[in-house]
Amino acid sequence: MFKISSLVSAVFLIGSVSVASAWEALPNKAPAPADNPTTAEKVTLGQILYHDPRLSSTGTVSCASCHNTMLGGEDNRPNSMGVNGQTGGRSAPTVWNSAFNTVQFWDGRAASLEEQAAGPVTNPIEMGMKSWDDVVTRLKSIEGYQGLFEKAFGKNSISKDNATKAIAAYERTLITPNSPYDKYVKGNKKALTDQQIKGMEKFAESGCGSCHSGPAFNGPGTYQKFPVISSGFFAAKYKITKDLGREEVTKNSADAHMWKVPTLRNIALTAPYFHNGSVKSLDVAVKMMAKLQMGKELSDQETSDIVAFLNALTGEFPKQKMPVLPGTPGSTFN
Numbered sequence: 001m002f003k004i005s006s007l008v009s010a011v012f013l014i015g016s017v018s019v020a021s022a023w024e025a026l027p028n029k030a031p032a033p034a035d036n037p038t039t040a041e042k043v044t045l046g047q048i049l050y051h052d053p054r055l056s057s058t059g060t061v062s063c064a065s066c067h068n069t070m071l072g073g074e075d076n077r078p079n080s081m082g083v084n085g086q087t088g089g090r091s092a093p094t095v096w097n098s099a100f101n102t103v104q105f106w107d108g109r110a111a112s113l114e115e116q117a118a119g120p121v122t123n124p125i126e127m128g129m130k131s132w133d134d135v136v137t138r139l140k141s142i143e144g145y146q147g148l149f150e151k152a153f154g155k156n157s158i159s160k161d162n163a164t165k166a167i168a169a170y171e172r173t174l175i176t177p178n179s180p181y182d183k184y185v186k187g188n189k190k191a192l193t194d195q196q197i198k199g200m201e202k203f204a205e206s207g208c209g210s211c212h213s214g215p216a217f218n219g220p221g222t223y224q225k226f227p228v229i230s231s232g233f234f235a236a237k238y239k240i241t242k243d244l245g246r247e248e249v250t251k252n253s254a255d256a257h258m259w260k261v262p263t264l265r266n267i268a269l270t271a272p273y274f275h276n277g278s279v280k281s282l283d284v285a286v287k288m289m290a291k292l293q294m295g296k297e298l299s300d301q302e303t304s305d306i307v308a309f310l311n312a313l314t315g316e317f318p319k320q321k322m323p324v325l326p327g328t329p330g331s332t333f334n
Protein backbone atom coordinates (compact mmCIF):
# COMPACT_ATOMS: atom_id res chain seq x y z
CA MET A 1 0.00 0.00 0.00
CA PHE A 2 2.85 2.40 0.73
CA LYS A 3 5.08 1.21 -2.09
CA ILE A 4 4.92 4.54 -3.86
CA SER A 5 7.69 7.10 -3.98
CA SER A 6 8.12 8.95 -0.73
CA LEU A 7 7.68 12.19 -2.61
CA VAL A 8 4.17 11.27 -3.64
CA SER A 9 3.14 10.10 -0.20
CA ALA A 10 4.63 13.17 1.46
CA VAL A 11 2.77 15.48 -0.88
CA PHE A 12 -0.40 13.53 -0.36
CA LEU A 13 -0.15 13.92 3.39
CA ILE A 14 0.55 17.64 3.13
CA GLY A 15 -2.28 18.08 0.67
CA SER A 16 -4.88 16.47 2.87
CA VAL A 17 -3.71 16.50 6.45
CA SER A 18 -7.18 15.67 7.70
CA VAL A 19 -7.22 12.34 5.87
CA ALA A 20 -5.53 9.39 7.49
CA SER A 21 -5.34 7.30 4.37
CA ALA A 22 -3.08 6.73 1.40
CA TRP A 23 -3.28 5.51 -2.14
CA GLU A 24 -5.10 2.18 -2.29
CA ALA A 25 -5.54 -0.33 -5.10
CA LEU A 26 -8.99 -1.67 -5.95
CA PRO A 27 -9.58 -5.12 -4.44
CA ASN A 28 -10.11 -7.97 -6.92
CA LYS A 29 -13.37 -8.90 -5.24
CA ALA A 30 -16.27 -6.90 -3.90
CA PRO A 31 -17.71 -7.70 -0.46
CA ALA A 32 -21.16 -9.37 -0.36
CA PRO A 33 -23.67 -9.04 2.51
CA ALA A 34 -24.25 -12.02 4.83
CA ASP A 35 -27.82 -12.52 3.59
CA ASN A 36 -26.83 -12.63 -0.08
CA PRO A 37 -23.57 -14.51 -0.57
CA THR A 38 -22.46 -14.51 -4.20
CA THR A 39 -22.90 -17.82 -6.05
CA ALA A 40 -22.29 -18.62 -9.71
CA GLU A 41 -26.00 -19.52 -10.17
CA LYS A 42 -27.18 -16.17 -8.78
CA VAL A 43 -24.71 -14.29 -10.96
CA THR A 44 -25.95 -16.15 -14.08
CA LEU A 45 -29.58 -15.35 -13.25
CA GLY A 46 -28.73 -11.78 -12.28
CA GLN A 47 -26.94 -11.14 -15.57
CA ILE A 48 -29.97 -12.42 -17.50
CA LEU A 49 -32.45 -10.29 -15.52
CA TYR A 50 -30.17 -7.27 -15.87
CA HIS A 51 -30.21 -7.58 -19.66
CA ASP A 52 -33.89 -8.54 -20.07
CA PRO A 53 -36.01 -5.66 -21.46
CA ARG A 54 -39.14 -7.64 -20.58
CA LEU A 55 -38.69 -6.31 -17.04
CA SER A 56 -40.10 -3.05 -18.44
CA SER A 57 -43.73 -2.22 -19.28
CA THR A 58 -43.01 -1.74 -22.98
CA GLY A 59 -40.48 -4.56 -23.27
CA THR A 60 -37.87 -2.11 -24.53
CA VAL A 61 -35.81 -1.00 -21.53
CA SER A 62 -33.45 -3.14 -19.44
CA CYS A 63 -30.99 -2.14 -16.74
CA ALA A 64 -28.36 -2.31 -19.48
CA SER A 65 -30.17 0.34 -21.55
CA CYS A 66 -29.05 2.98 -19.07
CA HIS A 67 -26.08 1.11 -17.56
CA ASN A 68 -24.35 -0.34 -20.59
CA THR A 69 -21.90 -3.03 -19.51
CA MET A 70 -20.28 -2.99 -22.95
CA LEU A 71 -19.25 0.60 -22.21
CA GLY A 72 -18.58 2.57 -19.04
CA GLY A 73 -21.61 1.18 -17.21
CA GLU A 74 -23.88 4.14 -17.95
CA ASP A 75 -25.38 5.75 -21.07
CA ASN A 76 -23.20 8.80 -21.81
CA ARG A 77 -26.39 10.90 -21.80
CA PRO A 78 -27.08 13.87 -19.53
CA ASN A 79 -30.40 12.28 -18.46
CA SER A 80 -31.28 8.66 -19.06
CA MET A 81 -34.18 7.68 -21.29
CA GLY A 82 -36.72 5.19 -19.99
CA VAL A 83 -39.97 3.74 -21.36
CA ASN A 84 -41.79 5.81 -23.99
CA GLY A 85 -38.82 8.13 -24.36
CA GLN A 86 -39.23 9.71 -20.94
CA THR A 87 -36.31 11.42 -19.23
CA GLY A 88 -35.70 12.45 -15.61
CA GLY A 89 -33.46 15.09 -14.09
CA ARG A 90 -30.48 12.95 -13.12
CA SER A 91 -27.65 11.28 -14.96
CA ALA A 92 -27.08 7.52 -14.71
CA PRO A 93 -24.05 6.70 -12.55
CA THR A 94 -21.85 3.81 -13.61
CA VAL A 95 -22.64 0.30 -12.34
CA TRP A 96 -18.98 -0.66 -12.63
CA ASN A 97 -17.66 -0.81 -9.04
CA SER A 98 -21.02 0.27 -7.60
CA ALA A 99 -20.41 -2.63 -5.21
CA PHE A 100 -17.88 -0.37 -3.47
CA ASN A 101 -20.44 2.39 -2.76
CA THR A 102 -21.54 2.69 0.86
CA VAL A 103 -24.98 3.83 -0.35
CA GLN A 104 -26.63 3.88 -3.79
CA PHE A 105 -28.05 6.76 -5.90
CA TRP A 106 -26.69 10.31 -6.06
CA ASP A 107 -28.68 11.12 -2.93
CA GLY A 108 -27.95 7.81 -1.18
CA ARG A 109 -31.62 6.83 -0.90
CA ALA A 110 -30.91 3.08 -1.21
CA ALA A 111 -28.75 1.38 1.40
CA SER A 112 -27.69 -1.58 -0.74
CA LEU A 113 -27.52 -2.88 -4.29
CA GLU A 114 -30.42 -5.23 -3.44
CA GLU A 115 -32.62 -2.32 -2.33
CA GLN A 116 -31.51 -0.22 -5.31
CA ALA A 117 -32.40 -2.90 -7.89
CA ALA A 118 -36.06 -2.87 -6.84
CA GLY A 119 -36.45 0.83 -7.71
CA PRO A 120 -36.05 1.28 -11.49
CA VAL A 121 -38.37 -1.58 -12.49
CA THR A 122 -41.47 0.15 -11.10
CA ASN A 123 -40.26 3.72 -11.63
CA PRO A 124 -42.80 5.19 -14.10
CA ILE A 125 -40.17 7.00 -16.18
CA GLU A 126 -37.58 4.21 -16.12
CA MET A 127 -38.94 0.69 -16.66
CA GLY A 128 -42.58 1.56 -15.95
CA MET A 129 -43.96 -1.71 -14.52
CA LYS A 130 -47.13 -1.11 -12.40
CA SER A 131 -45.97 -3.28 -9.50
CA TRP A 132 -43.51 -5.98 -8.53
CA ASP A 133 -46.49 -8.39 -8.43
CA ASP A 134 -46.84 -7.75 -12.16
CA VAL A 135 -43.11 -8.33 -12.65
CA VAL A 136 -43.29 -11.65 -10.79
CA THR A 137 -46.33 -12.70 -12.83
CA ARG A 138 -44.47 -11.89 -16.03
CA LEU A 139 -41.32 -13.75 -14.96
CA LYS A 140 -43.47 -16.78 -14.07
CA SER A 141 -44.99 -16.68 -17.56
CA ILE A 142 -41.54 -17.00 -19.15
CA GLU A 143 -40.86 -20.70 -18.82
CA GLY A 144 -37.08 -20.68 -18.60
CA TYR A 145 -37.04 -18.43 -15.51
CA GLN A 146 -38.53 -21.17 -13.30
CA GLY A 147 -35.39 -23.32 -13.73
CA LEU A 148 -32.96 -20.42 -13.46
CA PHE A 149 -34.47 -19.26 -10.14
CA GLU A 150 -34.59 -22.87 -8.92
CA LYS A 151 -30.86 -23.30 -9.54
CA ALA A 152 -30.07 -20.06 -7.72
CA PHE A 153 -32.60 -20.13 -4.85
CA GLY A 154 -34.49 -23.46 -4.79
CA LYS A 155 -37.95 -24.60 -5.95
CA ASN A 156 -40.75 -22.07 -6.67
CA SER A 157 -38.53 -19.15 -5.81
CA ILE A 158 -39.49 -16.46 -8.32
CA SER A 159 -39.98 -13.34 -6.18
CA LYS A 160 -39.02 -9.67 -5.98
CA ASP A 161 -36.60 -10.46 -3.18
CA ASN A 162 -34.76 -13.15 -5.14
CA ALA A 163 -34.76 -11.20 -8.42
CA THR A 164 -33.13 -8.20 -6.75
CA LYS A 165 -30.68 -10.43 -4.87
CA ALA A 166 -29.60 -12.06 -8.15
CA ILE A 167 -29.16 -8.68 -9.88
CA ALA A 168 -27.08 -7.41 -6.93
CA ALA A 169 -24.92 -10.56 -6.99
CA TYR A 170 -24.25 -9.98 -10.69
CA GLU A 171 -23.39 -6.31 -10.06
CA ARG A 172 -20.81 -7.39 -7.47
CA THR A 173 -18.90 -9.03 -10.32
CA LEU A 174 -18.76 -5.75 -12.23
CA ILE A 175 -15.46 -4.51 -10.91
CA THR A 176 -12.47 -3.16 -12.79
CA PRO A 177 -9.14 -3.72 -11.01
CA ASN A 178 -5.64 -3.45 -12.54
CA SER A 179 -5.84 0.10 -13.85
CA PRO A 180 -2.45 1.74 -14.50
CA TYR A 181 -2.97 3.50 -11.14
CA ASP A 182 -3.49 0.16 -9.34
CA LYS A 183 -0.37 -1.28 -10.93
CA TYR A 184 1.61 1.80 -9.87
CA VAL A 185 0.37 1.63 -6.30
CA LYS A 186 1.33 -2.05 -6.19
CA GLY A 187 4.88 -1.14 -7.12
CA ASN A 188 5.16 -0.95 -10.92
CA LYS A 189 6.76 2.47 -11.28
CA LYS A 190 6.41 2.35 -15.06
CA ALA A 191 2.64 1.93 -15.00
CA LEU A 192 2.03 5.70 -14.98
CA THR A 193 3.40 8.33 -17.36
CA ASP A 194 5.34 11.30 -15.99
CA GLN A 195 2.32 13.51 -16.60
CA GLN A 196 0.04 11.09 -14.74
CA ILE A 197 2.40 11.10 -11.76
CA LYS A 198 2.42 14.91 -11.81
CA GLY A 199 -1.38 14.83 -11.94
CA MET A 200 -1.48 12.39 -9.02
CA GLU A 201 0.64 14.79 -6.97
CA LYS A 202 -1.53 17.74 -7.97
CA PHE A 203 -4.69 15.76 -7.10
CA ALA A 204 -3.29 15.19 -3.61
CA GLU A 205 -1.85 18.67 -3.15
CA SER A 206 -5.10 20.34 -4.23
CA GLY A 207 -7.05 18.42 -1.59
CA CYS A 208 -9.23 16.35 -3.95
CA GLY A 209 -8.44 13.37 -1.72
CA SER A 210 -10.18 14.93 1.27
CA CYS A 211 -13.46 13.86 -0.37
CA HIS A 212 -12.30 11.35 -3.02
CA SER A 213 -10.10 8.79 -1.25
CA GLY A 214 -9.97 5.05 -0.62
CA PRO A 215 -9.77 2.40 -3.32
CA ALA A 216 -12.81 3.72 -5.21
CA PHE A 217 -12.05 7.43 -4.56
CA ASN A 218 -15.53 7.85 -3.04
CA GLY A 219 -14.71 8.20 0.64
CA PRO A 220 -13.92 8.67 3.48
CA GLY A 221 -17.25 10.42 4.19
CA THR A 222 -20.42 9.50 2.37
CA TYR A 223 -22.04 12.87 1.63
CA GLN A 224 -20.53 16.23 0.78
CA LYS A 225 -21.98 19.52 -0.24
CA PHE A 226 -21.80 20.52 -3.91
CA PRO A 227 -21.14 23.33 -4.47
CA VAL A 228 -19.33 24.18 -1.22
CA ILE A 229 -18.71 27.70 -2.50
CA SER A 230 -21.79 29.03 -4.20
CA SER A 231 -21.23 30.44 -7.62
CA GLY A 232 -23.80 32.37 -9.56
CA PHE A 233 -21.93 31.78 -12.82
CA PHE A 234 -21.67 27.97 -12.62
CA ALA A 235 -25.11 27.63 -11.07
CA ALA A 236 -26.63 29.53 -13.98
CA LYS A 237 -24.56 27.87 -16.69
CA TYR A 238 -24.84 24.26 -15.49
CA LYS A 239 -27.95 24.51 -13.26
CA ILE A 240 -26.14 22.68 -10.49
CA THR A 241 -28.23 24.09 -7.65
CA LYS A 242 -31.65 23.31 -9.10
CA ASP A 243 -31.79 19.82 -7.56
CA LEU A 244 -31.78 19.77 -3.75
CA GLY A 245 -29.97 16.43 -3.55
CA ARG A 246 -30.22 14.64 -0.24
CA GLU A 247 -32.80 17.11 1.09
CA GLU A 248 -35.26 15.48 -1.35
CA VAL A 249 -34.90 12.27 0.69
CA THR A 250 -34.62 13.51 4.27
CA LYS A 251 -36.75 16.69 3.94
CA ASN A 252 -34.17 18.29 6.23
CA SER A 253 -32.92 21.65 4.95
CA ALA A 254 -29.47 20.93 6.42
CA ASP A 255 -29.15 18.31 3.66
CA ALA A 256 -29.73 20.77 0.83
CA HIS A 257 -27.25 20.16 -2.00
CA MET A 258 -25.60 17.27 -0.15
CA TRP A 259 -24.55 14.53 -2.58
CA LYS A 260 -22.93 11.16 -2.35
CA VAL A 261 -19.25 11.50 -3.26
CA PRO A 262 -19.08 9.54 -6.51
CA THR A 263 -16.33 7.13 -7.47
CA LEU A 264 -13.64 8.42 -9.82
CA ARG A 265 -12.90 4.91 -11.17
CA ASN A 266 -13.30 4.86 -14.99
CA ILE A 267 -14.30 8.52 -14.81
CA ALA A 268 -12.78 9.18 -18.25
CA LEU A 269 -15.46 6.91 -19.75
CA THR A 270 -18.53 8.25 -17.99
CA ALA A 271 -19.13 11.76 -19.35
CA PRO A 272 -21.23 13.81 -19.08
CA TYR A 273 -20.54 14.67 -15.45
CA PHE A 274 -22.32 15.53 -12.20
CA HIS A 275 -25.75 14.54 -10.91
CA ASN A 276 -27.51 16.34 -13.76
CA GLY A 277 -25.02 15.36 -16.46
CA SER A 278 -24.60 19.02 -17.36
CA VAL A 279 -20.84 19.05 -17.96
CA LYS A 280 -19.57 17.38 -21.09
CA SER A 281 -15.83 17.32 -20.55
CA LEU A 282 -13.59 16.06 -17.80
CA ASP A 283 -11.39 19.20 -17.93
CA VAL A 284 -14.34 21.42 -17.10
CA ALA A 285 -15.53 19.03 -14.37
CA VAL A 286 -12.07 19.10 -12.74
CA LYS A 287 -11.81 22.90 -12.93
CA MET A 288 -15.27 23.23 -11.43
CA MET A 289 -14.41 20.88 -8.56
CA ALA A 290 -11.29 22.90 -7.68
CA LYS A 291 -13.19 26.19 -7.87
CA LEU A 292 -16.47 25.20 -6.24
CA GLN A 293 -15.24 22.71 -3.63
CA MET A 294 -11.98 24.37 -2.64
CA GLY A 295 -11.95 27.92 -4.03
CA LYS A 296 -8.90 27.10 -6.16
CA GLU A 297 -8.18 28.19 -9.70
CA LEU A 298 -6.35 25.45 -11.63
CA SER A 299 -4.24 26.41 -14.64
CA ASP A 300 -4.83 24.60 -17.94
CA GLN A 301 -1.58 22.66 -17.39
CA GLU A 302 -2.56 21.58 -13.86
CA THR A 303 -5.99 20.59 -15.12
CA SER A 304 -4.64 18.46 -17.93
CA ASP A 305 -2.18 16.79 -15.52
CA ILE A 306 -5.04 15.86 -13.18
CA VAL A 307 -7.11 14.67 -16.15
CA ALA A 308 -4.15 12.51 -17.26
CA PHE A 309 -4.09 11.00 -13.76
CA LEU A 310 -7.85 10.39 -13.82
CA ASN A 311 -7.37 8.54 -17.12
CA ALA A 312 -5.08 6.16 -15.25
CA LEU A 313 -8.11 5.11 -13.16
CA THR A 314 -9.62 3.27 -16.12
CA GLY A 315 -9.37 -0.38 -15.13
CA GLU A 316 -9.55 -3.75 -16.81
CA PHE A 317 -13.10 -4.67 -17.71
CA PRO A 318 -13.84 -8.36 -17.13
CA LYS A 319 -14.76 -10.07 -20.40
CA GLN A 320 -18.42 -10.88 -20.45
CA LYS A 321 -20.53 -13.14 -22.60
CA MET A 322 -23.89 -11.89 -23.76
CA PRO A 323 -26.47 -13.98 -21.90
CA VAL A 324 -29.11 -16.01 -23.75
CA LEU A 325 -32.51 -14.88 -22.40
CA PRO A 326 -35.22 -17.49 -21.86
CA GLY A 327 -37.72 -17.28 -24.72
CA THR A 328 -41.50 -17.72 -24.94
CA PRO A 329 -41.86 -20.25 -27.77
CA GLY A 330 -45.02 -19.86 -29.82
CA SER A 331 -46.33 -16.76 -28.04
CA THR A 332 -45.34 -13.35 -26.74
CA PHE A 333 -44.61 -12.23 -23.21
CA ASN A 334 -47.45 -9.75 -22.79
Ligand code: HEC
Binds near residue numbers: 065090118
Ligand atom coordinates in the same frame (compact mmCIF):
# COMPACT_ATOMS: atom_id res chain seq x y z
C1 HEC B 1 -34.07 4.72 -17.64
C2 HEC B 1 -32.71 4.56 -17.24
C3 HEC B 1 -32.37 3.59 -16.12
C4 HEC B 1 -32.72 2.27 -16.01
C5 HEC B 1 -33.59 1.46 -16.93
C6 HEC B 1 -32.06 1.78 -14.83
N1 HEC B 1 -31.33 2.76 -14.25
FE1 HEC B 1 -30.08 2.57 -12.69
N2 HEC B 1 -29.93 4.57 -12.56
C7 HEC B 1 -30.41 5.47 -13.48
C8 HEC B 1 -30.28 6.81 -12.96
C9 HEC B 1 -30.70 8.09 -13.67
C10 HEC B 1 -29.70 6.68 -11.69
C11 HEC B 1 -29.40 7.81 -10.70
C12 HEC B 1 -30.73 8.24 -10.08
C13 HEC B 1 -30.57 9.04 -8.81
O1 HEC B 1 -29.49 9.02 -8.22
O2 HEC B 1 -31.54 9.66 -8.38
C14 HEC B 1 -29.47 5.25 -11.48
C15 HEC B 1 -28.81 4.70 -10.36
C16 HEC B 1 -28.42 3.37 -10.29
C17 HEC B 1 -27.48 2.82 -9.34
C18 HEC B 1 -26.74 3.59 -8.25
C19 HEC B 1 -25.30 3.80 -8.62
C20 HEC B 1 -24.62 4.83 -7.76
O3 HEC B 1 -23.43 5.06 -7.96
O4 HEC B 1 -25.27 5.45 -6.91
C21 HEC B 1 -27.38 1.47 -9.60
C22 HEC B 1 -26.50 0.46 -8.88
C23 HEC B 1 -28.27 1.19 -10.68
N3 HEC B 1 -28.88 2.36 -11.09
C24 HEC B 1 -28.55 -0.08 -11.18
C25 HEC B 1 -29.65 -0.34 -12.00
C26 HEC B 1 -30.25 -1.65 -12.19
C27 HEC B 1 -29.78 -2.92 -11.54
C28 HEC B 1 -31.29 -1.48 -13.06
C29 HEC B 1 -32.29 -2.51 -13.56
C30 HEC B 1 -33.07 -3.18 -12.53
C31 HEC B 1 -31.31 -0.07 -13.43
N4 HEC B 1 -30.34 0.59 -12.73
C32 HEC B 1 -32.16 0.48 -14.36
C33 HEC B 1 -30.97 5.15 -14.70
C34 HEC B 1 -31.51 3.90 -14.98
Ligand code: HEC
Binds near residue numbers: 259260270285
Ligand atom coordinates in the same frame (compact mmCIF):
# COMPACT_ATOMS: atom_id res chain seq x y z
C1 HEC C 1 -15.63 18.85 -0.57
C2 HEC C 1 -15.64 17.54 -1.21
C3 HEC C 1 -15.04 17.40 -2.60
C4 HEC C 1 -13.79 17.82 -3.03
C5 HEC C 1 -12.72 18.55 -2.24
C6 HEC C 1 -13.67 17.38 -4.40
N1 HEC C 1 -14.80 16.72 -4.79
FE1 HEC C 1 -15.16 15.94 -6.64
N2 HEC C 1 -17.10 15.57 -6.09
C7 HEC C 1 -17.64 15.76 -4.84
C8 HEC C 1 -19.07 15.54 -4.89
C9 HEC C 1 -20.04 15.63 -3.72
C10 HEC C 1 -19.38 15.23 -6.22
C11 HEC C 1 -20.76 14.96 -6.82
C12 HEC C 1 -21.33 16.29 -7.26
C13 HEC C 1 -22.66 16.20 -7.95
O1 HEC C 1 -22.72 15.84 -9.12
O2 HEC C 1 -23.69 16.47 -7.35
C14 HEC C 1 -18.10 15.24 -6.95
C15 HEC C 1 -17.97 14.98 -8.31
C16 HEC C 1 -16.77 14.91 -8.99
C17 HEC C 1 -16.62 14.55 -10.37
C18 HEC C 1 -17.75 14.13 -11.31
C19 HEC C 1 -18.14 12.70 -11.04
C20 HEC C 1 -19.23 12.15 -11.93
O3 HEC C 1 -19.43 10.93 -11.92
O4 HEC C 1 -19.90 12.90 -12.65
C21 HEC C 1 -15.27 14.61 -10.67
C22 HEC C 1 -14.63 14.29 -12.00
C23 HEC C 1 -14.60 15.03 -9.48
N3 HEC C 1 -15.52 15.20 -8.47
C24 HEC C 1 -13.23 15.24 -9.38
C25 HEC C 1 -12.65 15.96 -8.34
C26 HEC C 1 -11.29 16.50 -8.37
C27 HEC C 1 -10.30 16.29 -9.51
C28 HEC C 1 -11.11 17.20 -7.21
C29 HEC C 1 -9.94 18.06 -6.84
C30 HEC C 1 -9.63 19.15 -7.77
C31 HEC C 1 -12.35 17.07 -6.44
N4 HEC C 1 -13.24 16.32 -7.15
C32 HEC C 1 -12.55 17.62 -5.18
C33 HEC C 1 -16.95 16.15 -3.71
C34 HEC C 1 -15.67 16.72 -3.72
